[in-house]
Amino acid sequence: MTRLPRPAIRLVLPFLAVVIFAGLLAFSLVRMTRVESDMRVDAEQNMLWVMHQAASAARRVTETTLRAELGEAEPAEIALRLDILRSRVALLNAGPQRRFVERIGLGKELDRLTDTLAEIAPMVEDPGDGRLAELRAALAPFPPFFARAANKTMIAEWDDLGARLGTYRAELQTTIVALIGILAAGGVLAATLVVALRDSRHRNRMLRQARDFSGLLIASSGEGIAAVDRTGRCTLWNGAMADMVGRPAEHAVGRPLNEVSGFFAVTAIRDGIARALAGENARFRLQPLFRNQDDTPLHVDLRLFPMRDETGIVGAIAFMHDASDRHAAERKDAENRARLEQLVAERTRKLDDALRRERSAADLYRNFAAMISHQFRTPLAVADSALQRLIRRAGRADTREVGERAARARDAIAGLTRLVDSTLDAARIETGQMDARRERCDLAAMLHDIREQQRAAAPDAQIEITTSGDTVALCDPAHAEQVLKNLVANAVTYGAPGSPITVALSDHGDTLRCDISNIGPGIADAERARIFERNVRGTNSVGKPGTGVGLFIGRTLARMQGGDIALLTGDGTTTFRLSLPRPTEATP
Amino acid sequence: MRNRWAAGLAVILLTAPHGAAGDGDAILRITGNVTGGAVAFDLDDLHDLPRVTLETSTVVTDGIHRFTGVLMRDLLAGVEADGDTVTATALNDYAVDIPVADFRDYDVIVAYAMDGTPLDRADKGPLWIVYPRDDHTALQDIRYDYRWVWQLARLDIR
Structure with missing residues (x-):
C-alpha cells in the first residue's frame, strides 16, 4: 500500500476548495449573465403603451371627422x-x-x-358631407379593437412578467445556493490559509532561531569567516575576519573581495575563490597577509569551500586562521636546522682541511724523497765530480782551476739549497703558514735587478724590458720578486737558445700586468691545464733542472696578493701573465 | 465646414420670410433659445444640410436599417441653440425631454429616409430621431429607447 506524502495530503483540501470555488463562481456568473441579457432584451417591449397610443389615435380621427361634419375642422x-x-x-x-x-x-x-384603413385613405382626398359620415362609420371598429387589444396585452404582459420573474427567482435561488457553496469553499480556503500561515510563521521562527544561532557562532568564532555570492561580492564578514584583515564589515560587505583587501587580489587566492565558486575546495597554508604596507605580515591558513543549495552553487565561504605563531615556530626550526647544518659543514671542512694538510705533508715528504732521488742526484754528481777532480789533481791544479772547480761545486750546492727552500715554501703555503704584506713596489726596478742577476747566471740570455704607464703595484716585494724571478728563469730555461725574452709591464687601471714571453716549443696542449699544479713538470722540462713547484708557488703567491698568473700562448711564443693589483689613491 | 454651411443657413434664414423657410411646408419647428426665438425647416432645408448615414437596428422593426439624415448637433449648432435640454414633440403630441449631452456624446441623427426611401407621415415620417444603438452598448437601454421620437414635429430648446 502506498501512502501519499504528508505535504501532498495537505494540498488536496485547498486544491479541491479552489476547484469548487472556481466551478461555482463560473456557474453563478453564467446564470447571472443570462438574467442580465434577458432583462436587457425583454424590458424593451411595451405593447400596452403601443395599444394605448393606437386607441388614442383612432379616437382622435373619429373625433376630428365628427368636428369636420360640424364644420369645425379642415380636411x-x-x-x-x-x-x-x-x-x-x-x-x-x-x-x-x-x-x-x-x-x-x-x-x-x-x-x-x-x-379597411387602405380603403378609407382616398376618402380624405375629397371629403363631401356624406363621405364624412361614411368615413366615421368605417372608423367605428378601431377604438373597440384597440381597447380589447390593450386588455389582452395587459394580461399577456403580466403573464410574461410573472413567468419571467419566476424564472429570475429560480435563477437567483440557484445562484444563492452557488454563492453559499462559494462561501463555504472560501471558508475552507481561508482556514487552510490560516493554518498554512501559522505553520509558516512557526517555521520562520525556527529558521530565524537557527540563523541567529549560526550568526552567533560566526560572530564569536576565532576564525575569520567571510562569504561571497556567485559574483564574488562579499555577503558575510565576521569580527575575527575584520580584525585579521583590518577592514570592518561595513567596508567589506557588498564589495568584491579583491577590492576589500590586496590579500584576496593575489593571483593564487583569486584562483582559489574562483575554484570554490566552481565547486572545488581550496586550501592555502601560511599565506602572508599585509594589513598595512609597513607592518610585519600575519601568516594565515585559508580554506575555501563552495556553498550550495538545491539549485546549485550559490557562493563560497572562506575560513581564515591566524597561523603566525606556527609560522614563527616553523621559521625558528628552519633557522636552527640551517645553523646546525652550517656548523656541521664548518666542522667537516675544518676536518677536511686538517686531513688535507696531513695528506699534503705526507705527499711533501714522499715527493721530497722522489725529488731528491731525481733532482738532487745531478747537482750532487756535479759537486762530487768537481771535488774528485780536485782531489785527483791535488798537487797539480793551479789556483784558477781550484777556484773554478770549487765554484762549480758550490753552484751545485747552492742549487740544492734553493731546491730545498722552494720545497719548504710550497709546504708552508699549503699548510697556510705564509702570509703576505701589501706595499707599493716598483716592478720595473725589480725587473731590472732580476735581469742583472739572470745575466750573471746566463750571460747569453737577451732580456728586453718594456713598460707602459705606471709600473707600481701593491704587493709583498719579496714574494713578487720570487714570482718574477721564477717566471723569468723559466722563460730563459725553456726558450729556444739565443732567442730573446720579452718582459712587458702595462698599466690597466686597477691592475698592473707583466707579460713574460719567450720563443720556443711551448707547452703541450694536454699539459696546459695542469701546469700550475704542484709537482707537475712539462714534458719539455726533461733533462732540465727544476722542482715542479715553481709555477704552483708563483700562482699561490700571486693570488695571496690579490693577483694571478695566467698562461697565454701565441704563435710560437709562450707568455705567462702576472697580474697584480695597483694601489688606489688611498693606499700609502 | 460646419461654419460654412451654418453661414449659408444664416443667409437663407435672413432672406426667407420669418418662420417659413424654403418653398415647401415646414415640417420641423425649433423654438426656445435659438436664433430669433423660432426657426422652421422644410424638407429641402434639411436636404441642404450635410447628409449623414447611420446603420442600426431598432426596437420596433426587424433587422438592420440604413437611416439617412442630419446630425442633431449640426442642426442645433446651425440655429445657435443654447440650452441643456431639448423637448422633442411628435405629431401625436408625444413629448420627451432629451439632454443636449446625448447629441455631443453620440452621433444622433434626425432621419428623413430609411433604406433610401423617404419616411412617410403615415409610417414613422416625416422625421425620426435615430440613435446609433448598435454602436454603443449604453444605448441599448429602455431609457434611451423612449427618446427615439418618430413623426417628429417640434424641438424646444431650454
Whole structure:
C-alpha cells in the first residue's frame, strides 16, 4: 500500500476548495449573465403603451371627422390624424409588434382593419358631407379593437412578467445556493490559509532561531569567516575576519573581495575563490597577509569551500586562521636546522682541511724523497765530480782551476739549497703558514735587478724590458720578486737558445700586468691545464733542472696578493701573465 | 465646414420670410433659445444640410436599417441653440425631454429616409430621431429607447 506524502495530503483540501470555488463562481456568473441579457432584451417591449397610443389615435380621427361634419375642422387635419392612425397600424404590423399581436390572437382582425384603413385613405382626398359620415362609420371598429387589444396585452404582459420573474427567482435561488457553496469553499480556503500561515510563521521562527544561532557562532568564532555570492561580492564578514584583515564589515560587505583587501587580489587566492565558486575546495597554508604596507605580515591558513543549495552553487565561504605563531615556530626550526647544518659543514671542512694538510705533508715528504732521488742526484754528481777532480789533481791544479772547480761545486750546492727552500715554501703555503704584506713596489726596478742577476747566471740570455704607464703595484716585494724571478728563469730555461725574452709591464687601471714571453716549443696542449699544479713538470722540462713547484708557488703567491698568473700562448711564443693589483689613491 | 454651411443657413434664414423657410411646408419647428426665438425647416432645408448615414437596428422593426439624415448637433449648432435640454414633440403630441449631452456624446441623427426611401407621415415620417444603438452598448437601454421620437414635429430648446 502506498501512502501519499504528508505535504501532498495537505494540498488536496485547498486544491479541491479552489476547484469548487472556481466551478461555482463560473456557474453563478453564467446564470447571472443570462438574467442580465434577458432583462436587457425583454424590458424593451411595451405593447400596452403601443395599444394605448393606437386607441388614442383612432379616437382622435373619429373625433376630428365628427368636428369636420360640424364644420369645425379642415380636411388637412383629418388627413394628419388619419396618417397618425395609419402610422400606428403600420407599427403594429412591423416585426416584434406583429408577432405580439399574433400571440394574443388578434392577427386576423388587425389584417382586416389594415385593409379597411387602405380603403378609407382616398376618402380624405375629397371629403363631401356624406363621405364624412361614411368615413366615421368605417372608423367605428378601431377604438373597440384597440381597447380589447390593450386588455389582452395587459394580461399577456403580466403573464410574461410573472413567468419571467419566476424564472429570475429560480435563477437567483440557484445562484444563492452557488454563492453559499462559494462561501463555504472560501471558508475552507481561508482556514487552510490560516493554518498554512501559522505553520509558516512557526517555521520562520525556527529558521530565524537557527540563523541567529549560526550568526552567533560566526560572530564569536576565532576564525575569520567571510562569504561571497556567485559574483564574488562579499555577503558575510565576521569580527575575527575584520580584525585579521583590518577592514570592518561595513567596508567589506557588498564589495568584491579583491577590492576589500590586496590579500584576496593575489593571483593564487583569486584562483582559489574562483575554484570554490566552481565547486572545488581550496586550501592555502601560511599565506602572508599585509594589513598595512609597513607592518610585519600575519601568516594565515585559508580554506575555501563552495556553498550550495538545491539549485546549485550559490557562493563560497572562506575560513581564515591566524597561523603566525606556527609560522614563527616553523621559521625558528628552519633557522636552527640551517645553523646546525652550517656548523656541521664548518666542522667537516675544518676536518677536511686538517686531513688535507696531513695528506699534503705526507705527499711533501714522499715527493721530497722522489725529488731528491731525481733532482738532487745531478747537482750532487756535479759537486762530487768537481771535488774528485780536485782531489785527483791535488798537487797539480793551479789556483784558477781550484777556484773554478770549487765554484762549480758550490753552484751545485747552492742549487740544492734553493731546491730545498722552494720545497719548504710550497709546504708552508699549503699548510697556510705564509702570509703576505701589501706595499707599493716598483716592478720595473725589480725587473731590472732580476735581469742583472739572470745575466750573471746566463750571460747569453737577451732580456728586453718594456713598460707602459705606471709600473707600481701593491704587493709583498719579496714574494713578487720570487714570482718574477721564477717566471723569468723559466722563460730563459725553456726558450729556444739565443732567442730573446720579452718582459712587458702595462698599466690597466686597477691592475698592473707583466707579460713574460719567450720563443720556443711551448707547452703541450694536454699539459696546459695542469701546469700550475704542484709537482707537475712539462714534458719539455726533461733533462732540465727544476722542482715542479715553481709555477704552483708563483700562482699561490700571486693570488695571496690579490693577483694571478695566467698562461697565454701565441704563435710560437709562450707568455705567462702576472697580474697584480695597483694601489688606489688611498693606499700609502 | 460646419461654419460654412451654418453661414449659408444664416443667409437663407435672413432672406426667407420669418418662420417659413424654403418653398415647401415646414415640417420641423425649433423654438426656445435659438436664433430669433423660432426657426422652421422644410424638407429641402434639411436636404441642404450635410447628409449623414447611420446603420442600426431598432426596437420596433426587424433587422438592420440604413437611416439617412442630419446630425442633431449640426442642426442645433446651425440655429445657435443654447440650452441643456431639448423637448422633442411628435405629431401625436408625444413629448420627451432629451439632454443636449446625448447629441455631443453620440452621433444622433434626425432621419428623413430609411433604406433610401423617404419616411412617410403615415409610417414613422416625416422625421425620426435615430440613435446609433448598435454602436454603443449604453444605448441599448429602455431609457434611451423612449427618446427615439418618430413623426417628429417640434424641438424646444431650454
